[in-house]
Amino acid sequence: MGSTDSAGTSGVNDLLLAQVREAYGRVAYTHKTHEKQADLCFQKHRRQQWFLVGLTVVSSGTFLASLLGLVLDQSWSALVTSFIALAVTALNLGSKTFNFGEETQRHRETAAKMWNLRESYQSLIVDIQSKSIPLEAARAARDGLQEEAFAIYSDAPRTTGKAYLRAQEALKEREDLTFSTREIDLLLPVELRSTGERNRSGDQ
Structure with missing residues (x-):
């Protein structure tokens, strides 16, 4: 049950x-x-x-x-x-x-x-x-x-309609609302980055 x-x-x-x-x-x-x-x-x-x-x-x-x-x-x-x-x-x-x-x-x-x-x-x-x-x-x-x-x-x-088409292009083609993990990591201090990016920074 x-x-x-x-x-x-x-x-x-x-x-x-x-x-x-x-x-x-x-x-x-x-x-x-x-x-x-x-x-x-x-x-x-x-x-x-x-x-x-x-x-x-x-x-x-x-x-x-x-x-x-x-x-x-x-x-x-x-x-x-x-x-x-x-x-x-x-x-x-x-x-x-x-x-x-x-x-x-x-x-x-x-x-x-x-x-x-x-x-x-x-x-x-x-x-x-x-x-x-x-x-x-x-x-x-x-x-x-x-x-x-x-x-x-x-x-x-x-x-x-022109504004909507520009919004569609920005969201679908340029992916304005999405970031790769690396892009986000580069915006953060080293201490707050993902494990792989912290290791990579440490190696450098």
Whole structure:
């Protein structure tokens, strides 16, 4: 009877572990997607600012009017100067409507929250696999993480397909979330490295 109960509990743990692992995968992708979206928004913000600064400098100086006066007649010179001034005004209004700087910050904040959630899911996976947490406690932890994920998703800004593709490339091809044993050892003091790496350092 005891062995049957043990087998049944093991099966439930396997199902719970599979569910938590899938949730971890979704969160990991969301975290990386928001990181990439923040990068894309920052690039747009930087281009927008440089373009605005350039047009402002050109339109505010007497150099432009003098230069245009040499190339064009007075009426065309005034028209081009007015057009550039109008472009600066439009870009100023556009920067308030499409605030890429603020959008960048929102995606970075969401990515930071997702990073913490991802690490919490990873810790729960370790606890379940090592059988160091009772089943009911694991279920309670899963439910708590689901509620936390719902709150973050509800307030998260939208991402684009381009950001998702960049996240997919980073996770699948460049393996951003994984490290070899040697890579981790090189980041740690000798005393905290794996046995083989400590021996190798000692031989050197």
